[in-house]
Amino acid sequence: MGAHQWGTHAVTFAAGGVTKRFPATAHERAVREWRALTLLDRHAPGLAPRPYSCDLGDAGPVVSMSLLPGVPLRGAPLDGERLTRLARTVNALHSALPADVLARVPVRPEGPAELGARLRGWAPRVRGRVDAAVEGAVDAGLAWLDASGLDRTEQAAVPAVFGPGDGNLANYLWDGSRVRVVDFEDSGRSDRAYELAEITEHVASWVEHPLDVTAFLSHVELTAAETVRLRDCRRLIALVWLFLLSFEDLASGDPAARRNPPGTARRQAGRLLALLG
Incomplete structure (x- = not known):
């Protein structure tokens, strides 16, 4: 206990x-x-x-x-079997609820519109206070967001799925034969692209043992519209993490505020710029 x-x-x-x-x-x-x-x-x-x-x-x-038995997938390299099982579990989770049941589930919190407004509100807190490379990536990300309109679309033109709302691999437990899921505080009706972006762009998926994103996504069948949306959702979530990691750096005088190695925000800036292409 x-x-x-x-x-x-x-x-x-x-x-x-x-x-x-x-x-x-x-x-x-x-x-x-x-x-x-x-x-x-x-x-x-x-x-x-x-x-x-x-x-x-x-x-x-x-x-x-x-x-539940098992160990979190965060903190160790994912071999082929665990990666395949993770993708299988994610697919099962997204399709778990019948359409009529899913339609009655409230939309999950922290969607693109909420995040877009929050990011614009956060911008003054980092400008002039962070590394020049990080600030440059912040500006590039916000310029992309303004042009994309992603956070102004009321309803995505893609199928709805059930989403856990948290892409942290620590919430996916491997028991040696299957992967199961915990932590549904932010769950709700969502879409596949947004939920996949939550996983691929979460800091837990790359800061220690990088998730093989290409291999992971190869197990997921996406429509053309979902593929386009996934690209944009990955950019959005990567921008969110750039801000969060910048705030961590700004609070680095408090040891309890640091969860990631020094320099992680700069690495995230590079990741975001690569996604922006």
Whole structure:
């Protein structure tokens, strides 16, 4: 048994189970977590933890679920088998819910429109305070965003899928034969391109052991429209991470604020410029 404090919840591990305790301000996160667990248990059992119980009261929601075996895919190179199993799990997750059920699931938070507005609000916080190479990439990314219109499209012209809303490979657990998924606080109705971009551009997918993006995406069948959107969504998420890593550098006087090696923001600037082509 043990307890760990994360950014949005406290996690307690007991025999066979996990309990997540959310602050009152994270009520919607708890609702999304419970909704995802119950829907996946009904329509794709075994893909995610089994839901046990919940208390979604406004004063500190609590969600309890089963404890999945396995180790996170973050932090170690992914060989061919694990990469294939990861892609298989992602495909299964996206297609887990029948169309009529998915249509009733609320849209996930942090979509392109929200991110676009947030990025423009963040810009004054980094200009003149970061490395020139990083600032140049920020400016190039924002210029692309303004021209792309990606964050002004109300609804993407691509099929809807169920999205977990977090591309961190730490949320994908390998038990030696299959990959399963945890953490659905930001889940909801989404689209395949956006969810794939969350995985390929998350800092966890490249800072230590780079994900073979080409090999990973070769396991996913995309329409022409999804292929175009994936390119733009990757650019958007890469720009988000450039800001986040820049903020980490600006807070580097606080050791607790640093999660990545020094110089990661500069590396991210290069990644973004490469994606912008």
